[in-house]
Amino acid sequence: MAIILDGKATARDWRAETAHRVAQLATAQIIPGLAVVLVGHDPASEIYVRMKARQAEKVGIRSIVRRLPETVTQSELLQVIAELNHDAAIDGILVQLPLPVQIDEATVLLAVDPAKDVDGFHPYNLGQLWSGRSDLVPATAAGIMKLLQQYQINVAGKNAVVLGRSLIVGRPIAGLLLAADATVTIVHSHSQNVAALTQAADIVVAALGQPNYVTADFVKPGAVVIDVGTNRVNGKLIGDVDYQAVAPIASYITPVPGGVGPMTVAALLSQTTDLAEKRAQRG
Numbered sequence: 001m002a003i004i005l006d007g008k009a010t011a012r013d014w015r016a017e018t019a020h021r022v023a024q025l026a027t028a029q030i031i032p033g034l035a036v037v038l039v040g041h042d043p044a045s046e047i048y049v050r051m052k053a054r055q056a057e058k059v060g061i062r063s064i065v066r067r068l069p070e071t072v073t074q075s076e077l078l079q080v081i082a083e084l085n086h087d088a089a090i091d092g093i094l095v096q097l098p099l100p101v102q103i104d105e106a107t108v109l110l111a112v113d114p115a116k117d118v119d120g121f122h123p124y125n126l127g128q129l130w131s132g133r134s135d136l137v138p139a140t141a142a143g144i145m146k147l148l149q150q151y152q153i154n155v156a157g158k159n160a161v162v163l164g165r166s167l168i169v170g171r172p173i174a175g176l177l178l179a180a181d182a183t184v185t186i187v188h189s190h191s192q193n194v195a196a197l198t199q200a201a202d203i204v205v206a207a208l209g210q211p212n213y214v215t216a217d218f219v220k221p222g223a224v225v226i227d228v229g230t231n232r233v234n235g236k237l238i239g240d241v242d243y244q245a246v247a248p249i250a251s252y253i254t255p256v257p258g259g260v261g262p263m264t265v266a267a268l269l270s271q272t273t274d275l276a277e278k279r280a281q282r283g
Helices: 007-026 043-059 074-085 105-111 123-130 139-150 170-179 194-199 260-282
Strands: 033-039 062-068 092-095 159-163 183-187 203-206 224-227 231-233 236-238
Touching (some): 007 260, 033 074, 043 062, 092 260, 123 170, 170 183, 183 194
Parallel strands (some): 033 062, 033 092
Antiparallel strands (some): 231 236
């Protein structure tokens, strides 16, 4: 039976490390500042933003939420981002996705100062990631790598298959695994013989958004299985991996909930603190 990669416990320890770093910054009269821009009233976004703010406050990070109406114009949203870019007390800026149809997402993400892009979605930071010089990276991908590190899972030389190619998870985690010397294959909607690819993988990262997509037939004995999926089915949260079928085969596996999810927020807080430390160094 697979060892469970406990994201809740690992994230708790990571937040404690972050809180210690924040306390050290306080001696220099610096409080890390995280700004979240929330447009509209998407229920899932509301829950996620509240959770981010609550966890930030617990570790001593000042969290502000700029709430904008669903009807906001692109120019109005860009003005808010410009204000946050120039606010010296704000270290990290995060624009909560999705955005309303009248807003061009790419333009908005491009408007965030790359040095404050705590979510790592700016093209500059994504380019740095793929150049092997990652600094600010998407939080879910950073959280996955921290979880692997915590359990001393060495990815160097391993075959890794990433299911999904989104800019939020799939591509960033593929870039980080490659930088850690794994051999990486990205599977997407046009890929052929998916099961054959995953059966040859030492590490499988499932980030498709399709409940129970990865079954026992997809996984070779002893593989490490990372489930990034969060799907609501009949009111229950389940992942992209058929946990009951895959857990007896894998060597390590993340549960849903309690696996990757908590690590995402912990990574966001850690990267916000990284940026505040850089501010302290600049004086």
